[in-house]
Amino acid sequence: MDHETIRKGLLDERVKLERELLVFEKELSSSVEETSGESPYGQHLAENAAAALDREMDLTLEGNLREVLRRIDRALLKLDDGSYGVCDKCGGPIGEDRLEAAPYAVLCMTCKRREERSR
Numbered sequence: 001m002d003h004e005t006i007r008k009g010l011l012d013e014r015v016k017l018e019r020e021l022l023v024f025e026k027e028l029s030s031s032v033e034e035t036s037g038e039s040p041y042g043q044h045l046a047e048n049a050a051a052a053l054d055r056e057m058d059l060t061l062e063g064n065l066r067e068v069l070r071r072i073d074r075a076l077l078k079l080d081d082g083s084y085g086v087c088d089k090c091g092g093p094i095g096e097d098r099l100e101a102a103p104y105a106v107l108c109m110t111c112k113r114r115e116e117r118s119r
């Protein structure tokens with residue numbers, strides 16, 4: 001794969017993610033408006049709890065979207081400075097297979113696994 005194709009793919013993906021993020025933010029603000037007029041006490045408690053849980057899941061999803069966006073930006077920077085395909089941590093090759101599956105990968109499999117364990 002040549003870098004221009006990769007860059008284009010990353011930019012496409014970025015546009016798509018930003019659009020999803022906008023939808024999330026719109027849904028999030030409208031659901032806050034819907035519940036803000038109600039009393040937080042009494043019979044609506046269970047419903048409110050469910051709504052709060054929904055919101056939390058949305059926020060997690062939103063967090064994931066932001067995380068991927070951040071990685072895409074990092075990968076685009078790496079394309080610019082010529083370090084694309086090189087692990088951010090150990091400087092080793094990330095690997096063609098891995099980049100094909102996740103073009104925004106900035107860590108090799110070994111470093112990625114290590115990072116996930118340390119969380």
Ligand SMILES: [Zn+2]
Nearest residue numbers: 087090108111
């Ligand atoms: Zn590495």
